[in-house]
Amino acid sequence: MRTTNDPVTMPDPVDDAALTQWSQAVAAARRAVAKAQSDYDSATAALDLGDPNSPASRAKATLTAAGAANVQADNALGAAQNQQATLQAAAATADAGVLSAQAALAAATQSVSKELGRLMASASTSALLTATVDGLALRERYRTGGATNPPVWDMATIPFRATATDTPVDPEVALPVLGSADHAAVVAVLDALDDTVDAIADLVAAEGVHQLVGGNLVRSGAALDLAATGAVPDELEVVTTPVRGYDVTHRVLVLGEATPTAAWHAPVASVVGAVDPAWVAWLASLVPDPARVHLAAVALDGGSGAVLGAVDLTADALGLDASDWLRVAADRGELAARVAAVARPRLAASIGRPVDGPVALGPAVAPPAGAVPFDAFVAACAAVRSVAGRVRALGPADLAPAGQDAVPVSAAVEAAAVTAVTQVQTALATLDADLAAAPTTASDPLVGVLLRATALGLAEATPPLAEGPVDDAALRSLAATARRRLADRLAVPPFAASAAGPDATLAAARSALRTLCGAPVPLLLPVPLPSDAALRTDLREGAALREGAAVLAGATPAAVRDWLYDHARVRPVLDALLTAYDTADAVAPTATLRVRATHGPRVAGAGWAGLDPAPAPGLVDLVVLRTGGTAVPDQVAGLAVDAWVQTVTASGHDAALAFHFDEPDADPPQAVLVAVPPSVDPARVPRAWDLASLLGVVTSTIAQAADRAVAAELVPDASVQLGSGQ
CATH class of the missing domain: 1.10.287 (Helix Hairpins)
Structure with missing residues (x-):
């Protein structure tokens, strides 16, 4: 045992x-x-x-x-x-x-x-004989050999064999015998080659003449020079018939209220959220409320990797707004650090001792009913991020009807732009001062400073909190690195209004914000909506969605949505926008694709330009995604998503057709012999023409022409008299 x-x-x-x-x-x-x-x-x-x-x-x-x-x-x-x-x-x-x-x-x-x-070693000999043929040289040989009667076929032309017993002139090439089926097939190919080259030569010559007549001397000479080398121009305008048409402009916009209400708010607004609240409000409509998003923070043993404990969190515990989430959801390092900073104290209280090992992310252990999985939340952020960097702020020109100048930027909008840039520069100066004080700052406050730097695009400032507690020396080193990277932004002079006017000031402010914040900040500022009554009627919602006399015919929400999805197949920005709305609707229905359409100028009896196969020339079609309330405000803020020009072909246009034919070798005579004097006897009197003789010749000619015009079978007594001359 x-x-x-x-x-x-x-x-x-x-x-x-x-x-x-x-x-x-x-x-x-x-x-x-x-x-x-x-x-x-x-x-x-x-x-x-x-x-x-x-x-x-x-x-x-x-x-x-x-x-x-x-x-x-x-x-x-x-x-x-x-x-x-x-x-x-x-x-x-x-x-x-x-x-x-x-x-x-x-x-x-x-x-x-x-x-x-x-094979490669033998390619230099085999490819030379069997794979490469100079078509123009072969054609010239063929034409030379056939130019004589009888044709001459030898080494200077094409060495066809006269009989099957003849030794090939070129031992490397055994061509078919004259008159054989193979010879006929080769001759047919050579005839086709000759016709093709001749046609191309005529076409290139016509192209040169066409360019010469059009006054383009350089293009004419180039076409002829190119033809002399045996090549063909890439484009031949002589065979292109210009198609007449006109343009219709389509624009896809997102319109909302000038001061919108966000679907959810962060405890403390980020720098981007403070200077561009309309932008963050639109992002929040497409990103699910973080309070409904559940995840778990898992404490791991630093040596064995064993799970020590886990706590469930909601994403709103991180205190981020919608613009922050677009960045954090794409940066797993910053996300892990922020989750670890929030979860480590809770994990310590849960397991009864400090957590010195890594903190990992995981799905929530017991999420409540209606909770949004964290992976779905990240997918929604990714869909919104794909369109956020490809749109721009709405401007007055985007709403201007065809043929009208845009409303200039107001002084109030210019002042708001200056204030926004100044606010960001102030935040950067405060951050720089806090980073400079890092040697005397405690660990916990310093972690907060570093995360503020990360939120402004300084990714290298992210402390590795998920790997374990970070000592003070490492945190201060990160602060020094972040401060060096921040120096370029601090070197930007204080922003001020441009001497070129409000429009220039607004453009400069948007460019400066992108640099200072390290992320797209479109700066959605109020834009006056045109006072056109028809446009406002088309954009209204609620009961007005039913088509009536005052609503643009055909522009129902269903038709506009179908039009958007059809064009999204070839418009990447539009596809990204619709994907963001579809993802948001699938994850947590917070945004609805509320669409309307209008265009101008109006033509009596005409329907919406998006469905009309032949809209009026010069139309500007506006396809609008509405946000906010159902009322049509006087001041709007929004985004210009996409714009393109559709060329509508005219219903009729002029065309030309030319036929080519070879000039005949024989020219017709320029004079016709009609009659000769009736007698050349020197004794005849008078020697020259007289009236009686000329009249007799003409009368006889007319009579003979009339007789010859009648078919012989129609003249029963017609006969031919033969006799001896006297």
Whole structure:
């Protein structure tokens, strides 16, 4: 019987799913041995074995049973070891098969390489004779040989053989015999080549004349020079018929209230949220409320990686607004650091001791009903981020009707732009001062300063809080690095209004904000909505969605949505916008695709330009995604998403058609012999023409022409008289 000190030899198991049964059998055997030893010790302690009912006798019986169990356990262990040996042998066989296959593959690869090398070595001789032909030179040889009668076929032209017994002139090329089927086939190809080259030559000559007549002397000379080299111009305008048409402009906009209300707010607004609240409010409409987003922070042991504990969190505990979430959701390092900063105290309270190891992210253990998974939240942020950097702020020109100048930027908007940039510069100066004080700042406040720097695009300032507690020296080093990176932004002079006017000031402010904040900040400022009554009627919502006399025909929400999705197939920005709305609706319905359409100028009886195959020339079509309330405000703030020009082909246009024909070699006569004098006798009087003679000749000619115009079969008595001359 095996005791607890007896060694048990067990081979190292292979990490394979098929050995799971073996591991379970070994564990069962060990448990049986331990229990048998325990029973044996108990029985030995009882010295009274004479009484069959005594504890010692019962223990002995139990020990006997345990010995039997121990034997069974040994048998099971042996069977498991045999199974392991079988699996190891199978694995060795499989490895040998893999090695054999690899060797075969290497041999095949080497064989292919040798064959390719042989082909490449012979390519210089074989390709020259069989793969490359100078078509123009061949045509010239063919024309030269056929220019004589009979044709001459030799080395200077084409060495066709006269008979099958003739030795080829060129031993490398055995051409067909004259008159054979192969010869006829070759001649047909050569005739087609001659016709093609002739047609191309005529076309290039026509292109040169076309450019010359059009006054483009450079293009005309270039076409003719190119033709002389045997090449063809890339474009031939002589065969292009200009298509007349007109343009219609389509614009896709997002319109909201000038001072919108965000769907959710962060406890403390970020720098971007403070200077551009309309932008953050629109982002918040597409990003689910973080208070509904649940995740777990898991404390891990620093040495073994074992899980020590976990706490559930909601994403709003991080205190980020929508613009921050677009960045954090894409930066797993910053996300992990922020979660660790919030979760580490809670984890310490949960497990009853400080958490010195890593903190990992995971799905919530017990999320409530209606909770948004964190992965879905990250996907929604990614969809919004894909469109956020590709749109710009709405301007007055985007709403201006066709043929009208845009409303200039007001002084109030200019002042708001200056204030926004100044506010960011002040925040950067405060951050720089806090980073400069890092050597005397405690760890916890310094972590907050570094995260503020990260929020302004200084990713290198992110402290690695998820890996474990960070010492003061490392935090101060990060602060010094962030301050050096911040120096370029601090070197920007204080922003002021431009002397070129409010429009220039607004453009400069938007450019400066992108640099100072390290992220897209479109700066959505109020824009006056045109006072056109038809436009305002088209944009209203609620009961007005029903088409009536005052609403643009055909521009129903369903039709506008279908139009948007159709054009999104070829407009990447539009596709990204619709994807963001679809993702937001799927994750947590917070944003609705409320669409309207209008255009100007209006034409009586015409429908919406998006569905009209032939809209009026010069239309500007506005497809609008509405946000905020249903009323149409006088001041709006929004985004210009996409714009393109559609060319509408005119219903009719002029076209030209030319036919080419070869000039005949024989020219027609320029004079016709009508009559000669009736007599050339020198004794005739008068010697020259007289009126009677001329009249007789003309009358006879007319009579003969009339007779010849009648078919012979229509003249029954027609006959030919033959006789001897007198």
